[in-house]
Amino acid sequence: MTSSAQSSPRRRDALSRQRIVEAAIQILDAEGEGGLTVRAVTAHLSTGRGAIYHHVTNKDELLTAAADGVISPLTAAAAGVDDAARAIRALASGIFDAIDAHPWVGTQLSRDPFQPAVLHIWTGVGMLLHRLGARGTALADAGSALVNYVLGAAAQYAAGARRVSDDAARRDFLEALAARWAQHDGGALVQESASLLRDHDDRAQFLAGVDIFLAGVRHRERGTPDD
Amino acid sequence: MTSSAQSSPRRRDALSRQRIVEAAIQILDAEGEGGLTVRAVTAHLSTGRGAIYHHVTNKDELLTAAADGVISPLTAAAAGVDDAARAIRALASGIFDAIDAHPWVGTQLSRDPFQPAVLHIWTGVGMLLHRLGARGTALADAGSALVNYVLGAAAQYAAGARRVSDDAARRDFLEALAARWAQHDGGALVQESASLLRDHDDRAQFLAGVDIFLAGVRHRERGTPDD
């Protein structure tokens, strides 16, 4: 029977790393990061807590694997787009949408710069920037700028989205910001900007940021003229 | 028994929110985020654990206050610089240095977009971009791009710095990255970039990102010509 199958002696429904990670993702999507406990995972799998440590070293690895499972398909998809700048926008908006759907991913990406999901993002961004003409130090600088921007925005939007009904906090924040700006400049323009911040579309603003960085890369490098 | 256990309610050296936050900062600097426990704070203050909840609502507030204590002086300092672009660089490098000295701040900043420390950064960035000529939607877009970049870089560098002796992980990561890039392009240029990533100076790369951003803002907005 076990021609190519892993040995799965004890239970009929084999416990496997794959199944454990899937359970973790389900719990994360349903309950958020706070809901992911080893106890919850084992309960979800109807097993004891010691069992899963034969397949996963610790809870952190669960988070890392889950995040990579969400992110890695996106980079592959972006590589298929022809125009490099458009591919970068596509990759960025794909990441944004993924984090919109799975806010815990945004938090997880900030937690460790050397995790597989971040590696995948770096891989995609680097390739696309290279296609855009960036080389050497400029490639490294542009890559880190874009990656850090994307990850920073991801974490901020994810953290903001998590406190879903807490738009009172958001309003307070923006009012405080407007008040401070007005205090310094006293101008209506600043108030206007604050109101724009209040009513803005997160996704559009995120993509505008990507365009700013792309414009910066082109401008600093005199790369492919595009507009 | 009363003879020894109940020591001294109502102490001479007043327990205060200020003192508690200072103790938290000391612990965070010495032990890192993992070392900050309410038990450690109370031990450091030679008091019982219930006592501090009269001054601080919970551990999260401690972190928030501690981070703001590190960040808020920086924004005030940057406002004094005349040239707006230089002031932005100064603010950014100030934040970078602060996080280099207190890595836990980098993590904390990503945790909540509506906390005072982030408000201070937004305030400074917005004012300086306004001085640079940004207005309306452009100001909001540029502000969120810069803030998110700074916060993202802060979190990444902080997380990288935290695992201090773990440069094996860093090397593995960069080798994996180089391997993937080579796999796609096979060019020596990509390898070169990866080696640049390996040997780079984090601080210089961070500031290069700020410059890319500034170039992007100027290019998109045709704002104050500066170079």
Place this chain on the structure above:
DNA sequence: TCCACTATTGGACCGCCGGTCCAACGCTGT
């Protein structure tokens, strides 16, 4: 066919954590 072997299982257990509760206490105002 059968049995010993071994990897998997899962629950008891450990040392922590953050947060609550409240009796004891000694300033402080009268």
Place this chain on the structure above:
DNA sequence: ACAGCGTTGGACCGGCGGTCCAATAGTGGA
């Protein structure tokens, strides 16, 4: 002088991540 009251701090709670190990059930060798 003294009483009232706000601070104090330790006991306590439920829950956490992770370890340990006896019990078990598929598997390969005889």
